[in-house]
Amino acid sequence: MSALKQLFNLEKQEFRIVALSASYFFLLLCAYYILRPIRETMGISRSAADLPYLFLTTMLVLLVLAPVIGALVSKYKRSQFIPIAYRFVAVSLFLFFIALTFIPKDYLFYVGVIFYVWLSVVNLIIISLFWGFMSDGISFDNSKRLFPSIAIGGTLGAILGGTISQQLISILGTSYLLLISILFLEIAVWVMKKIDVEFKQYQQPSQTIGESLTLWHNNHSQTASSLFQKWTSGIRFALTSPYLLAIAGYIFFYGLTSTFLYFQQGQLVSEATANTSERTQIFANIDIWSNLLTLLFQLFISRQLLLKFGIGFILLGLPLLTLSGFVALSLAPTLTVLIIFQALRRSLNYGLFKPARETLFTLLPEEQKYKAKSFVDSFVFRGGDAVGAVTQKGLVLLQLGIGSIALLVVPIAFVWSVLALFLGRKVNNIRNHKSRSTLEKKHNQRET
Template sequence: MSPQPEPAAARPADASAEPPAGAFRRLRQELAESPPLWWALLYFFSLLCGYYVLRPVRDAMAASGDLAAVFPDAWIAWALAHGFALKDFVLQALFTGTFLSMLTLQPLYGALVSRYPRRVFLPALYLIFIACLVGFWWIFDRNISGRGALFFVWTAVFNLFAVSVFWSYMADVFDNAHAKRVYGYIGAGGTLGALLGPAITQLLVDRVGIGSLLLISAGFLVVCLLCIVRLRPWALLREQRSGYPASGEAMGGSMWAGFRLVANDPMLRGLALLMFFGVGVGTLLYNEQAAIVKQFYPSPSDAAKFYARIDLAINLCTILVQIFVTRWLLRRHGVGPVLLIPAFAITFGYCLLTMSPLPLLVAVVQVATRSGEFSLGKPGRETLYTRVDRESRYKAKAFIDTAVYRGGDLTYVWLHKWLALFGSRVVFAAGIAIAVGMTLSAWQVIRAQRKLPS
């Protein structure tokens, strides 16, 4: 296998000014010059395809009116004995369980990363995920009580850890200049997988049942394992060029290093705040959407199809921006626009919802919010991790992507429960303030990243 190409600085100076219309020609050129890009595209495609097969099932469980499918019988009985209806706190219970799971798993992940080399902990993580999916297939096949809550929490954990580790690995494979050229394309590969995943669910859920979909998702994770192995030579080469041992040794350090790094580094603190407020605007919209689905789509299969259509719309918008805009913006203007444009768009969307909180407009803003995050915000943030050390890349990033993310989820899901008492307009007015906080955090990151080595 040949090494990755020389950085973009060795190319003609006007390459970054190429208009978005040349995106397909540039993609063919990058694929011809960069063998690891092929494996990175296949990796992210398979990862998100496998996840998006699961996501509609997870969301349908969260919106399900069948408490016995979501919670164990003992939980339902305990709630009734203490005088409250568990059906009124479904999302709050699920998000609280997810956050507690993240707090428990974060130090375990830190210990795994500190003590074992990448060639061990990356495959081990995915093998654990595959084994869990096989276990869930057994649980769903037998309609065991409480399967919904367990699956919701596990899917959230899987999504954050698997995607966070993916981008950490990409920062090992590609340097900053290379990342600006290819991260938009890698994101587009993931979006293609995210388009196929809901389509698979919508097509097969009535034919094979929910349990069998989990085995299909496990098959995609097996492909991810193959890609991890095939990308390893380029990751080792990048480490060698950066002054790290070429043998892929364990990085060492404390399992709590992620929290310490975020607390002490201005840019990482800004990224943590950006994540916290970004989660807030998404959670408020998600909860409003869940209330609509519970009212109009009581069947789990119908709810799964509705969420699949929303995901398809989001991913269609995302891939268009990733192919035609993201790479051009990153190379021409840096991370500033890709972080600020989604923040401005979300603020504007919440202003519209405050004036007219219509269900259709909620869906439209949901599509705009998530597609802007996936196509611009996420690639912009990930390029920054190519310019930091390995502990920040794996430990601090994992802390932000898991503990901070789910801590935001927990905060805003309970905040929404209180705000919803005053109506949708109050919910969306609060969303404006959160979106402003997101914008200010993006600006803090933009200022702090200027001090990083290029």
């Protein structure tokens, strides 16, 4: 245990928080990655051409759910609304288990469509709630040290979940894997409650994003008289803050380019085999290799880079990597190249870029860490998916291949890079402002 504390540069209380948080994330991602290969297989069960419609439906559902999440945040404490959300997911999974077990085969396609959209919505919400919970309990300065270590738990959970799906799909079948996922979700709720107690006792420096956002939040709280205004405050907060708009833009472009890559993946896997179990195993293998690489980055690279380099420099890596990968895929459009690109992109995103991105949310006002963050993480991300799906559909109709997508990614990567640099500069300005305010307070205290 002392060796782990030294490896991750943790104090005694921080070790408990990181261990519990990593366990919480482990359970969540294990539950999700058991289901993920099943979703991918259902998405192309009839044809990969169905995917654009599934993406658009997912985006519309998330827009409807945004006020619901806002209502939960407004009415309940975090220790209450997070378990409510996760147990709703567990109940839904049990209903899918019943449907997959007893509904006639002729109707299973429609169950698969509903499941695909449902899981595409749910996975963003439960993970967004997790990181919102983390950013609510851990300050910006500490998050650069602790978030990469916490993310390791999620990676291990993803590896186990993908392995469970890969190994048991042919033995248990699809429906019984859902019950295993429910078990992991329920344990996650109990671990989350323990972390909530630890956060209340965790002493760390106060933080703020700066006067402008805090004042907006305070003034809004005084003028938002109706329930609907309170429920939708996260959406308006996200649309009126330049800082959050930049984060939203960054995430939008990630979703957009992820969709381009996702469609290539679906097409190449469809061409490789028509067998449902084999397709599920291919998707599971991609997840396993991606997460093994992610684990290596989190153990030996992520925390050191986050502490050594600025957030803007780290965030800049994702658009540059994406551009390079699409150029490589356009030169050699094979399943092998796609798997290498997909594994490298996912591993660096979850191992480095996502922990860096999540530190940006630690500076938000407390309530907006759930409301605005959930809107950006879910609707904006799936908005990028939807735009990417429509664009992909247009390229197919025009009979344009992967080379045209690579050309399209060039201007996207440029704007995406500008947003990364803007966010890095904004964070530096906020931290400098905080440092000056702290020095001024100490100076005034000495004078008095």
